[in-house]
Amino acid sequence: MSGESAGGRFLPRERDWHPPALAPDYRSSRLRSPRAPLLSLPSTLSEETGPVFGHVSIGELDHDLVHNYAAAGASALGPRILVHGYVRDQSGRPLPHTLVEIWQANAGGRYRHPNETYIAPLDPNFGGCGRCLTDADGHYRFQTIQPAPYPWPNGPNSWRPAHIHFSLFGEAFAQRLVTQMYFEGDPLIELCPIVQAIPRADAIDTLVARLDMDAALPMDMLAWRFDLVLRGRDQTYFDNRTEGL
Amino acid sequence: MAEDKLLHESPSQTAGPYVHIGCLPNFCGIGGVYAADPGSVLVNADTRGERIAITGRVFDGEGEPVKDAVLEIWQADAAGVYPSASDPRGDADPNFFGWGRAAADLATGEYRFETIRPGRVPFAEGRLQAPHVTCWIVARGINMGLQTRIYFADEAEANAQDPLLALVEPRARIDTLIAASDGDGSYRFDIHLQGARETVFLDI
Numbered sequence: 285m286s287g288e289s290a291g292g293r294f295l296p297r298e299r300d301w302h303p304p305a306l307a308p309d310y311r312s313s314r315l316r317s318p319r320a321p322l323l324s325l326p327s328t329l330s331e332e333t334g335p336v337f338g339h340v341s342i343g344e345l346d347h348d349l350v351h352n353y354a355a356a357g358a359s360a361l362g363p364r365i366l367v368h369g370y371v372r373d374q375s376g377r378p379l380p381h382t383l384v385e386i387w388q389a390n391a392g393g394r395y396r397h398p399n400e401t402y403i404a405p406l407d408p409n410f411g412g413c414g415r416c417l418t419d420a421d422g423h424y425r426f427q428t429i430q431p432a433p434y435p436w437p438n439g440p441n442s443w444r445p446a447h448i449h450f451s452l453f454g455e456a457f458a459q460r461l462v463t464q465m466y467f468e469g470d471p472l473i474e475l476c477p478i479v480q481a482i483p484r485a486d487a488i489d490t491l492v493a494r495l496d497m498d499a500a501l502p503m504d505m506l507a508w509r510f511d512l513v514l515r516g517r518d519q520t521y522f523d524n525r526t527e528g529l
Numbered sequence: 530m531a532e533d534k535l536l537h538e539s540p541s542q543t544a545g546p547y548v549h550i551g552c553l554p555n556f557c558g559i560g561g562v563y564a565a566d567p568g569s570v571l572v573n574a575d576t577r578g579e580r581i582a583i584t585g586r587v588f589d590g591e592g593e594p595v596k597d598a599v600l601e602i603w604q605a606d607a608a609g610v611y612p613s614a615s616d617p618r619g620d621a622d623p624n625f626f627g628w629g630r631a632a633a634d635l636a637t638g639e640y641r642f643e644t645i646r647p648g649r650v651p652f653a654e655g656r657l658q659a660p661h662v663t664c665w666i667v668a669r670g671i672n673m674g675l676q677t678r679i680y681f682a683d684e685a686e687a688n689a690q691d692p693l694l695a696l697v698e699p700r701a702r703i704d705t706l707i708a709a710s711d712g713d714g715s716y717r718f719d720i721h722l723q724g725a726r727e728t729v730f731l732d733i
Binding site for chain 1: 534537538554558559589601611626628635652663670672673674676692697
């Protein structure tokens with residue numbers, strides 16, 4: 285047994301493209317950031333494999349945050365929006381049938397959570413969670429309401445830009461990723477220490493969803509396009525290995 | 530594909546304090562959307578292998594438990610096979626999903642997984658890895674999910690041959706990757722994000 289997976293090794297993560305563990309302006313990172321260097325080594329079978337969610341039964345409304353917590357006949361308050369895009373790996377290959385989970389605040393900027401203390405009201409028809417599997421082309425689609433910005437206890441007057449949290453699996457545990465989607469034109473993006481922990485402006489830009497009028501539903505909902513990229517395999521390594529067999 | 534044609538991975542952002550809403554909605558009181566929280570059960574009555582439980586807490590740099598952490602584990606079955614399309618052997622236990630997700634208790638910070646002892650997984654050059662569980666941690670203040678491994682204190686011989694543990698420097702830090710046995714198949718694995726006992730985290 286070679287100890288190699290069917291797809292081959294993963295490319296090393298570009299650590300200077302991601303936020304560092306310690307970003308002092310994001311206060312919570314100060315005591316929660318490892319200080320020793322990460323132990324770097326090539327991926328093994330343990331990272332090149334990952335859970336398969338194809339069999340998980342996804343409910344009919346799981347992707348529909350407007351309705352999945354609402355009373356019968358009711359819907360969540362706020363601007364109705366469609367959020368969609370493709371999930372690919374670094375070589376541009378679509379990642380089909382992969383689990384995408386999202387969560388967000390309501391249209392007043394309030395989360396439905398026991399630790400939440402913001403004064404904005406809960407919406408009795410909005411839970412804030414959604415999930416779907418990408419289709420055969422790696423495409424995902426949610427309908428939800430536009431979340432609002434909200435204040436948070438970081439500095440004396442800190443506000444998060446409107447955002448939707450995303451959790452992705454890909455096809456191997458090496459690809460596991462959690463990130464956040466922002467909205468084009470939000471002036472709070474450049475003021476947010478969580479966003480600005482990302483060291484490069486062009487990297488931040490990839491987390492900003494674009495208004496997508498082609499996908500908007502007339503008289504129903506605006507659309508936002510947000511594509512995601514997960515780690516890719518080392519094709520050079522894989523090609524060489526295949527030839528050597 | 531040439532290196533310069535590669536796309537960049539989407540940058541990571543913290544899961545934040547309300548990660549439960551999307552990952553474990555029933556846990557935080559959002560009932561009726563998902564029938565069950567994903568990853569809350571790893572084994573059933575027909576799963577092969579020795580039942581074990583892994584519990585512990587995540588601590589910050591001041592020794593305070595991180596009560597908003599969410600942990601995920603990924604592991605091989607009792608024979609060392611992953612229930613994944615990418616495992617070329619493809620004969621994993623159909624009654625073992627291999628993946629689990631658990632929240633730290635909002636009051637105490639304690640997490641718990643009930644699973645089976647994983648078998649040894651192959652490495653390159655005919656070598657074997659010691660039994661281990663991949664562990665991934667997110668929370669407010671963690672900008673990018675932290676990955677580590679849980680090895681088992683009562684697998685000393687296998688641990689001594691493990692190719693990953695062999696790379697840990699200084700050697701005393703190996704202990705941060707080894708779950709202590711409480712007997713009866715119970716293991717304790719605490720994670721220290723900072724400080725003298727900082728856990729070895731992986732870039733793998």
